Amino acid sequence: MLKVGIVGGTGYTGAELLRILVDHPDAEVAMITSRGEAGVAVDELFPSLRGRLDLKFTEPDTEQLAACDVVFFATPHNVAMNSVPELLKAGARVIDLSADFRIRDAKLWSEWYREEHVCPNLLEEAVYGLPEIFGDKLPQARLVACAGCYPTAIQLGFWPLLEQKLVDFNSLIASAASGVSGAGRQAKVNNLFTEVSENFKAYGVSGHRHMPEIDQGLSWAAGESVSAVFTPHLLPMIRGIHATLYAKLRDPAVAIDELQYLFEERFQNAPFVDVMPLGSHPETRSVKGSNKLRLALHRPPQSDMVVVLAAEDNLVKGASGQAIQCMNLMFGLEETAGLGAIAVLP
Template sequence: MIKVGIVGGTGYTGVELLRILATHPEAEVSCITSRSEAGLAVADLYPNLRGHYDLAFSEPDPDTLAQCDLVFFATPHGVAMRLAPELIARGTRVVDLSADFRIKDLDVWAKWYGMPHETPEWAEKAVYGLPEVARAAIRDAQLVANPGCYPTAVQLGLIPLLENGLVKTDRIIADAKSGASGAGRQANVGMLHGEIGESFKAYGASGHRHLPEIRQGLVAASGDSQLGVTFVPHLVPMIRGIEATLYAELNNPADFDRLQSLYEARYRDEPFVDVLPFGSHPDTRSVRGANHCRMALHRQEDSNLVIITSVIDNLVKGAAGQAVQNMNVMFGLQENLGLQAPAMLP
């Protein structure tokens, strides 16, 4: 049984970790921390977990956390880079759900996250935890940087094209939309239902902190350091889900005929990627609560553009579910353990 700790358990990703791990047959949550809610029973804050946990939130204590086999950090940016190295030095493995270790260029990281990185040696050693790309490295990692939600949907949708050199890399477009839970659980007037209900808007159109993470992954897949990508996120009035519509121009229009089989072959053995029939329109509710990415390919008449639609649940495959998937890989478990429940409908 894997002894698990969670640092920062009161946000949406924290409670999603608790929900998933509650029925995981090989993992047990032994401690969960929150400075603001220390002493409060987990079930009192999250009544959906009544009967599943006899735990209270506690102050973060390195000695207690170091007794765990693995610690998840579901914390604001800047926390994991300070505490994780101490735990790793004491033999505890870490999956960080924040952005602290995702971006290798620390000048870029500092620009987007507004602080200098305090542990550059671990930023270099961390494994970027997209299992569909880095499974072998994740298996042996001490520290896994769990990908962001938008970067997961975008990278999975584009990687087969880039790995095979099929598209022009100077002008890739990712047009993505997310539900409100992607902004976190903190109080924010702009995220009130009265503010976002019956409305739809772009944000971060002049630049978003997920852009360098997306570009880093696409450059790695393509091998083209000059790759250009435009990423524009949008806020839609729903709680969960991301839909990314992706555009890339084929080098050879004749390759359209083999794209469907190429995608199916690339993801055939991936338990959490589902390539739908050509021309399908995956919707976010088809992955709600599940650790799946569903995608489909499209072509408009007489166009050289390939269009990919990719959907995930931002709290599951985009955060907590992928973190548990990474844990399973790290400990040599069946990869879909604890993640086998189908999506919720309606």
């Protein structure tokens, strides 16, 4: 049984880690930290866990965390990178859900996060936590940088097209929308019910922190430098991401059923990527609470464009579920262990 530690367990991704791990057949949560809630029972903060988890939040302690088999960081950026080097030195393995180790270029990371990276030497070592692409690297990983929510949907949606060089690399457009939980569990005027309800808006159009991560992944897929136009939107709902991806085919003669076959073949061994039948329209409610990413392909008439639709739960496949998927592969467990939950409908 894996002994799991969680740093920063009071946010939404921390709560999701707990929700999934309490039913994991091969792992148990040994400790969960929070400086602000130290001494408080976990089920007092998260009543849904009453009767399922008898733990209290504690102050972070490196020695106690290092005694765990794996430590998850469900923290804002700039937290993990200050603690991870010491944990790795002590022999712990780490899965970071923040952006601290996702971008390989320390200078680029600093430009987007407006501070200096304190352990750039670990950036190259960190395995990017997108299991459908880098699953073979996870068993040897000491440090995993779990992929972001928008980047997961966008990279996997574009990946087969770029990998086979079927599209113009200068034509990539990603228009994506997320529920409010993507902004985290914090008090902000823009996240208030009266501000979000019955409203739909774009944000970060001139530059969003997920852009360099998205471009990095797309470049890995293409084998050369690639950049996409990315426009995020805020949906008036709690959770879920829907992305509409556009790319121009290099050869307009390529048929949509050929592209469908390509996607089905690419993800045939990916238990959490569902390539839906042609003409499908994946919905966010069809993945709510699950670790599934649903993809569907479309080809507008009289057009050389291909459109990929992607839907995922931003807190599960876009964060905590994906992190546990990484954990499973790191420790030689069944990739699907603990992640069999079916989406909640209605």
